[in-house]
Amino acid sequence: MELAFIIEKFALILVIFVISLTIAAYSTLAERKIAGFLQDRVGPNRAGPGGMFQPLADGLKMFFKEEIIPTESSTALFILGPSLALFTSFLGSAVIPWGQDVEIAGRMVSLQITDINVGMLYIFGVVSLGVYGIMIGGWASNNKFSLMGAVRAASQNISYEIPMGLSIIALLMSTNTLSMKEIAEQQHGINWNIFYQPLGFLIFLVCSFAETNRTPFDLPECETELVGGYHTEYSGFKMGAYMFAEYLNMFLASAVMSTLYFGGYNYPGMDWVNEMAGSVIGPFIGMGVLILKIFAFIFLFMWVRWTVPRFRYDQLMNLGWKILIPLAIANIVITGIVITIFEKL
């Protein structure tokens, strides 16, 4: 392995790390702002112009708060919980293709940290690991509300991973690859997967709301009935880590949905733009487009949160097992039939 390769990858990792941190931090502000706007309020506006430095203030507050570790809890697991949640939510962005290859000093630099050929499975693995953070934290707190939140999180994530995986299988049948880079490349221009898999996208969207524990599926942390769910006993920075992990997960889910169904860095007229802007600027414009799509999805997440009330637990399970899974299977069958017909023609 040459030195330039290592430097290039480290630079990319650093950049994406910083970008996801910033976006997650500012998501907290965006959430409060959007909540305000949707409710005819203005949201936080005191820290800096228009509340610009609110995430900074929130972060500082989290750091300086007293950290309480309950005496009856198992300390090691209590610390492991939020660390794991934060850790796993960072891992997923490694396989997201952020743009086309860039030519820098005669080298083709890929704007993707690693292009593993099972990229989609990798994301699934990482996302399902995320529930361990919640599980361990809720168990270690030694509190009935935390435990109930954790149990809910576990069953919810397992239930919704099945339709999510099934909706991906239908996508797989039409793209014939698991590599995120190839999936992104196939959607050149406006040839996006959403036009081939509208039902699959809908199922995937609903499942990502459930996987990221966002309203209307935020049963693991519902304030009204479980005090605070799995993070009832958490305070200070550990609480912050859980919150941050949630926003990072939202960012990752948005990135995955944009890449799988909405063309990733592709946009109509991109060939013309690439010709005009050159092979260095062009891919970065594509990266900007991808980030815009991610913002749009994050807005959707927040918009839904401040519109739709929380599901009841049995309704959640009904939706997952009785509606989404049969729908996803039907989607697979329909996709299979359509593909076969088109191949025969």
Add this chain to the structure above:
Amino acid sequence: MEPLSNRKKVLEQKPMNFWERLYLPAIFQGMIITFRHMFKKKETVFYPEFQREFSENWRGMHSLKRDEEGRERCTACGLCALSCPAEAITMIAAERQKGEEALYREEKYAAVYEINMLRCIFCGLCEEACPKEAIYLDGPIVPADYLRKDFIYGKDKLVEEPLKLQQD
């Protein structure tokens, strides 16, 4: 049983049709409604900079009034303290000395007049009890503070500003 009024209306509860059971149309409807609210006029009043107008019968902080010549109206009769249901008012009366006629209207005045703002419930009974029209709850909101003792407001905070003298 005979209904007491004919206003009872039996609502028909039909089972949901397919479109309603899909949930999604209803969710989109709701989302359109919330989206419209993004562009509506914001209701927020930026409090410390701007204040909402109080209504006519608003009862805020007390003020001890002066008469037209700038003399304190209060004669320390104690009716306000007596009428106070929260027992927030205490006072110590004193006799007016020679040469103090410009300060106090009656022969007796309140040397100490204290209202405990933590006890006060702003009912306005003191205002009604006062025979001399000396106390009115026409002030602003009582501000927050850190110590309990700072909520006991004495004459320094309650008495109205003295009138500007004519000869100035």
